[in-house]
Amino acid sequence: MKRFILYSDLKPEKVQDYIDLHANPWPELIELIGRCNIHNYSISLRGTQLYTYYEYTGDDYEADMAVMDNSPVMHRWWTYSKPCFVGHDRGEYYEDLTEVFYCP
Amino acid sequence: MKRFILYSDLKPEKVQDYIDLHANPWPELIELIGRCNIHNYSISLRGTQLYTYYEYTGDDYEADMAVMDNSPVMHRWWTYSKPCFVGHDRGEYYEDLTEVFYCP
Numbered sequence: 001m002k003r004f005i006l007y008s009d010l011k012p013e014k015v016q017d018y019i020d021l022h023a024n025p026w027p028e029l030i031e032l033i034g035r036c037n038i039h040n041y042s043i044s045l046r047g048t049q050l051y052t053y054y055e056y057t058g059d060d061y062e063a064d065m066a067v068m069d070n071s072p073v074m075h076r077w078w079t080y081s082k083p084c085f086v087g088h089d090r091g092e093y094y095e096d097l098t099e100v101f102y103c104p
Numbered sequence: 105m106k107r108f109i110l111y112s113d114l115k116p117e118k119v120q121d122y123i124d125l126h127a128n129p130w131p132e133l134i135e136l137i138g139r140c141n142i143h144n145y146s147i148s149l150r151g152t153q154l155y156t157y158y159e160y161t162g163d164d165y166e167a168d169m170a171v172m173d174n175s176p177v178m179h180r181w182w183t184y185s186k187p188c189f190v191g192h193d194r195g196e197y198y199e200d201l202t203e204v205f206y207c208p
Contacts, residue, residue, distance in 0.1 A: 005155065018204070041206065044202060045202050051109065097155060098127045100149050101126035
């Protein structure tokens with residue numbers, strides 16, 4: 001199991017849109033995430049600061065991410081979620097955090 | 105299982121001390137954490153911003169926290185860790201984050 005811990009900033013005027021969007025995620029999105037071996041996926045908010053935690057349990061992260069990134073469901077989701085972020089693309093708005101402690 | 109996601113600020117001049125302290129945690133501290141039903145405990149850093157994630161798997165959080173808080177090991181650990189935080193006590197320096205999305 002590999003942990004991913006990401007930081008990103010939301011546009012202040014888009015925080016509520018982001019909250020509303022994620023309050024009732026589409027079942028087909030949840031299914032896609034699980035199918036791509038992403039679990040225990042938790043997103044938390046502090047003002048405009050977003051903290052994303054997830055675990056990858058598969059054995060080919062690149063391939064699973066490609067499935068996710070090429071899925072029509074994900075593209076539809078992004079039309080709503082991407083405008084909420086500061087930055088245009090995931091590589092731009094997600095910042096990997098440095099894990100300084102882990103206790104299983 | 106209940107997730108806890110916390111935010112806190114480190115004093116800029118204490119960031120390296122905090123990193124060094126957590127790079128080699130004492131085995132008796134790790135044992136204590138597990139015994140108190142805290143698992144998957146991950147601390148990540150972004151500048152002076154600290155994000156703490158852990159899961160509680162027991163059935164009496166207050167009682168387990170009391171064991172932890174009254175342990176001599178923890179008190180010894182705090183003599184090193186507490187001075188790194190902005191704020192004096194855990195209630196003061198830990199801020200609960202709002203979880204806006206969860207996917208198991």
